[in-house]
Amino acid sequence: MTLLRNPATIVWLVLVLATSASTWLLSKDAFSPVVGTIGVFLIAAVKIRLVIMRFMEISHAPRPWRIYFEAWVVGATALILGFYLAS
Amino acid sequence: MEGVWVFIGADMVIFCVLFQSFMQDRKKDPTLFEVSRHALNYNFGGVNTLILLTSSWFAALAVDAAKRNNLTEVPRYIAGAFACGLAFMISKAIEYTEKLDAGISVHTNDFFMWYFSLTGIHLLHVAVGNVLLTMVWLKARRSAFDSTHRAFLECVVSYWHMVDLLWIMLFPLLYLMR
Numbered sequence: 001m002t003l004l005r006n007p008a009t010i011v012w013l014v015l016v017l018a019t020s021a022s023t024w025l026l027s028k029d030a031f032s033p034v035v036g037t038i039g040v041f042l043i044a045a046v047k048i049r050l051v052i053m054r055f056m057e058i059s060h061a062p063r064p065w066r067i068y069f070e071a072w073v074v075g076a077t078a079l080i081l082g083f084y085l086a087s
Numbered sequence: 088m089e090g091v092w093v094f095i096g097a098d099m100v101i102f103c104v105l106f107q108s109f110m111q112d113r114k115k116d117p118t119l120f121e122v123s124r125h126a127l128n129y130n131f132g133g134v135n136t137l138i139l140l141t142s143s144w145f146a147a148l149a150v151d152a153a154k155r156n157n158l159t160e161v162p163r164y165i166a167g168a169f170a171c172g173l174a175f176m177i178s179k180a181i182e183y184t185e186k187l188d189a190g191i192s193v194h195t196n197d198f199f200m201w202y203f204s205l206t207g208i209h210l211l212h213v214a215v216g217n218v219l220l221t222m223v224w225l226k227a228r229r230s231a232f233d234s235t236h237r238a239f240l241e242c243v244v245s246y247w248h249m250v251d252l253l254w255i256m257l258f259p260l261l262y263l264m265r
Contacts, residue, residue, distance in 0.1 A: 003148070006148065006151060008144055008147040008148055008151060009144070009148075011144075011147075012140060012141065012143075012144035015140045015144075016137060016140060016141075019133065019136045019137055019140065020133070020137075022259065022263065023129060023130075023132070023133030023136070023258075023263070024133065026263075027129060027263050027265075033265035036263075036265055037259075037263070037264050037265050040259045040263045040264070041259055041264075044255050044256055044258075044259050047252075047255050048252045048255050048256065051143060051248055051251055051252045051255065052248075052252060054147075055143050055144075055146070055147045055248045055251075056245050056248045056249075057150075061088075061092070065089075065092055068096055069096070072096075072099050072100075072103065075103065076099075076102075076103050076106060076256060079103065079106060079107055079110070080106055080110055080256075080260065083107070083110035083111065083113070083114055084110065084113075084264065086114065087110075087113060087114040087117050
């Protein structure tokens with residue numbers, strides 16, 4: 001029961017569900033390539049942010065570090081989607 | 088902790104540059120990249136993501152156990168994280184073997200050059216992480232980590248989370264982008 005109540009377990013469950021949705025749902029032809037791809041990368045960005053803030057505990061880090069890692073998530077996602085939409 | 092964050096932050100920037108180079112090459116020939124992508128089995132990528140997420144979960148639980156001075160749980164969770172890391176490496180080896188058996192290599196085309204390079208660099212990070220987790224496990228078995236002594240544990244676990252989050256971006260980049 002302790003394990004089930006641990007906040008890390010809730011985070012892990014959300015990450016598993018999000019991964020399953022992007023791998024076995026959004027990648028299907030029911031979604032257009034653009035919608036599917038943008039959806040998959042936005043989900044990836046949310047997952048990465050969860051890992052950084054909740055698993056790495058950057059949410060408790062000094063403010064400059066929080067800004068740095070938040071900026072990386074936004075920057076990397078925007079970079080990939082920017083190139084994708086431009087091609 | 089700040090020392091390891093500097094390393095992690097720098098490593099993540101290097102990967103971001105690699106993502107950009109990949110996307111620049113993809114922009115030159117999106118059709119080639121799309122056709123080549125279909126030779127990959129996204130089930131491998133999805134399962135590997137679940138394996139690394141589970142590994143990260145075990146690693147986070149190990150830190151939590153140390154904070155609660157639950158010293159017997161720390162090595163158990165670290166062993167779980169290591170087992171998942173090993174499973175990822177075995178899965179990747181199977182995937183590489185499938186590709187090589189099908190005549191696909193780093194020389195096949197630009198997409199597969201990137202596929203083998205990016206996943207290879209990431210796999211190297213996983214291998215280093217598994218060595219570090221083994222060191223942590225050996226120390227944890229001697230009850231070296233508790234609520235006041237956990238710097239090495241947290242540094243290794245933070246590195247391991249970075250390995251996980253880099254894969255979270257690499258997976259859609261190579262397997263799912265249509």
